[in-house]
Structure formats: structure tokens, C-alpha cells
Amino acid sequence: MIIVPEAAIANLVTPEASFAAVEKVFASMAAKSAYNFPVIREAIGHADALYGFKSGFDRAALNLGLKSGGYWPGNADKGLTNHQSTVFLFDADTGRCRAVVGGNLLTALRTAAAAAVSVAHLARRDAKVLGIVGAGHQAAFQLRAVAAQRPFERVVAWNRSPEKLSGLREVAEGLGLAFETVSLDDLGAQADVIVTITSSFDAILGADQVRPGTHLACMGTDTKGKQEVDAALLGRATVFTDEIAQSTTIGEAQHAIADLTLRLEDIVELGAVINGDHPGRSSDDEITLFDGTGVGLQDLAVAAAVVDLAVERGVATEVEF
Ligand code: NAD
Numbered sequence: 001m002i003i004v005p006e007a008a009i010a011n012l013v014t015p016e017a018s019f020a021a022v023e024k025v026f027a028s029m030a031a032k033s034a035y036n037f038p039v040i041r042e043a044i045g046h047a048d049a050l051y052g053f054k055s056g057f058d059r060a061a062l063n064l065g066l067k068s069g070g071y072w073p074g075n076a077d078k079g080l081t082n083h084q085s086t087v088f089l090f091d092a093d094t095g096r097c098r099a100v101v102g103g104n105l106l107t108a109l110r111t112a113a114a115a116a117v118s119v120a121h122l123a124r125r126d127a128k129v130l131g132i133v134g135a136g137h138q139a140a141f142q143l144r145a146v147a148a149q150r151p152f153e154r155v156v157a158w159n160r161s162p163e164k165l166s167g168l169r170e171v172a173e174g175l176g177l178a179f180e181t182v183s184l185d186d187l188g189a190q191a192d193v194i195v196t197i198t199s200s201f202d203a204i205l206g207a208d209q210v211r212p213g214t215h216l217a218c219m220g221t222d223t224k225g226k227q228e229v230d231a232a233l234l235g236r237a238t239v240f241t242d243e244i245a246q247s248t249t250i251g252e253a254q255h256a257i258a259d260l261t262l263r264l265e266d267i268v269e270l271g272a273v274i275n276g277d278h279p280g281r282s283s284d285d286e287i288t289l290f291d292g293t294g295v296g297l298q299d300l301a302v303a304a305a306v307v308d309l310a311v312e313r314g315v316a317t318e319v320e321f
Helices: 015-030 104-122 139-147 162-174 184-190 231-236 244-249 253-258 270-274 296-312
Strands: 002-004 034-036 040-043 050-058 063-071 083-090 097-102 129-133 154-158 178-181 193-196 215-218 238-241 288-291
Touching: 002 296, 015 034, 015 104, 015 139, 015 270, 015 296, 034 296, 050 296, 063 296, 083 104, 083 296, 097 104, 097 296, 104 139, 104 215, 104 270, 104 288, 104 296, 129 139, 129 184, 139 162, 139 193, 154 162, 154 184, 162 178, 231 253, 231 288, 238 244, 238 253, 238 270, 244 253
Parallel strands: 002 097, 129 154, 129 193, 154 178, 193 215, 215 288, 238 288
Antiparallel strands: 034 050, 040 050, 050 063, 063 083, 083 097
16 A cells, blocks of 8 residues: 655645646546545534545546545644545555545645636636635635636735735746735626635625626535625526536535526536537637536545656555555
8 A cells, every 4th residue: 555645745746737637537527437426524523623525436547535534623723734634545446445645735736726627628718817716725726726727917816804815926926927906896807717715605706796708716615505606697607517416515506506596407517628528618708607616536536646656756655554
């Protein structure tokens, strides 16, 4: 069994490798050669923790396994990250444990890669202004991965506490992009691509604040009750997602489906666009919206890429199991 500890991940995986792994598994999901198992997430009644599993099987890549983890709010006081996760990969032929891989950095990279894949396939080619809503742990990963997909010149950003945007400014300026803190009205009026990455339980961005031709990657809503954009925006947009079952239960679409502003049959899996089975954006005026809920197969895909690279570079730790 191969062990790749959290500390080794940063040297083994790049945003480009994460993009390739996530794009491939989205395509595999839409082709029905990969599927996610039902998600488990429970409040365990200890340390205020939420704990669960995301798992699945990619028959094409032979990635079988799960990401185990959750949220421990008291961790920060212990010098640890509140979100903790570990990926377990199993040999699809024998069921033996093949690898244990630190999942914290991988979660951020695979989430950012999903937004980047959506931008690569759905945003207008001439997109110049990138809007970011949110300034938490994930936001900088999102900015780096998405900025690489189009010839962006400028970043406009909004956060509930604007002073927390200084970290994003540093990342944007490090990428050679101008950076401006703006109101939500100005963000919607200027951005060609918008990434939302907050923990909000109420719509932040209104349907009328987004102009025609915008692509949105809504990445924060991954739980029942969370919401980042007005449900009416999903009615105006063509809606794409990683997995329809998650989109309608724990993603942005949960609200639009409940309000009858969106029909289930109108939600498209991003993998169908990657596979060429759906044309994607149909005009420069269309609003496209990716409801990125985060699936277990993304975690398995990036973890498997890390294991391959660790073996190739001779840095994998192998133990008898
Ligand atoms: P974080 O705690 O570091 O940051 C939270 C961000 O949300 C901050 O910018 C905060 O200002 C903002 N926020 C919180 N409540 C808000 C409200 N009511 N209105 C406006 N803004 C609000 O969190 P993070 O690690 O950056 O994660 C952000 C979100 O992304 C979380 O909801 C997390 O569950 C989700 N997430 C999704 C995926 C996925 O695959 N889709 C993966 C990882 C994390």
C-alpha cells in the first residue's frame, strides 16, 4: 500500500494535472463509465464535528475509493485546519487498499479545477474581467486555476468583510492581473466570468446583477440549505453541473428546482460538453452557470494522479498491508 502524506502533496500535484484529472472524470461520468455512490455526512455529536464520505468508481480509469473527512470547528485552536480529509484508493480487481493520500490540499485543487474546467468549456473566448465573490480558504485556489483559462486582464472581487480581500489581491497581482475591490452591482456589471465561493445560506448575487454573456462558476453551495445566487438566475441561465443528483439536492439548483424556476431536464452535465454531446455555450449573450457541488470521483481522480506521480518520481512510501 502506498502512503502519500499531506505534506508531500504540494510537490506532487499542479493545477494543470488537477485540471486534466477532473476534466477526464467529468467526461467519464457523463459517458456513464464512472458513478458516485450516495454521500454520507453526519453531525457525530462530538467536537461539533461534521463527518462523512464521498465515494465512487471510475470504470474507465479503474479508480475505486472514497474521501473520508469533514469539518472540526475547534481545530484552528489546535493549529490544525478545520477541514480534514483523507483519500483511500482500492484495487478495483481485488479490493485491497492501494493507497492512502492526504486530502486537504487535494480538495482545494480539485474544487478549483472543476471551476476552471467549466470556464475552459463554457466562458466566452474574449473574457477579460474575472469576478470573485468570497475570500476564504478556497478563493485563492479558484483565482489561480480560473485565471489560467482565458486572457484575463483584471480581477474584481467582493467579500462580506472587504479587508479579507488583501490575500486575493496579492495572488491576482502576482499573476500580473489588476485587482479592484468592488460592490456586487459593479462586480456583476463588469465581470465576464464570476466565481462564487462562500459559505452563504442566502442568495448574495441577484439575477439582475449579472449581465448577458457571463459565465458563473458557483462553487460554495455543497450542502442542503446553502445558497449563493438568486434562484431566478438559474432560470435565466443555461445550467451545467458536475452531477445532476447532487446539483438538485445540495447544489444551487436545489432552490431553483423547489421554486419551479428550473426544470430537472434542463440541467446539463459538464461532462456532456467535454464529450461533445452538448454544444455548451450557444451565443455570446447566453448566461452559463456551472453548479459545482464537488463529487467523490474528483477526489479519487486527483489522488490517483498524485499516486502515479509519487511512484514515477520514486518518492512513494510503500508499506505491507
Ligand atoms: P472559509 O470558511 O475559508 O470562507 C468562507 C467564505 O464565505 C468567506 O469569504 C466568508 O466571508 C464567506 N461567507 C460566509 N457566510 C457568508 C454570507 N452569509 N454572505 C456572504 N459571504 C459569506 O471557507 P472556504 O474553505 O473558502 O469554503 C467556501 C465554501 O466552499 C464553503 O461553503 C465550502 O463548504 C465550499 N466548498 C465547496 C466545494 C465544492 O466542491 N463545491 C469544495 C470545498 C469547499
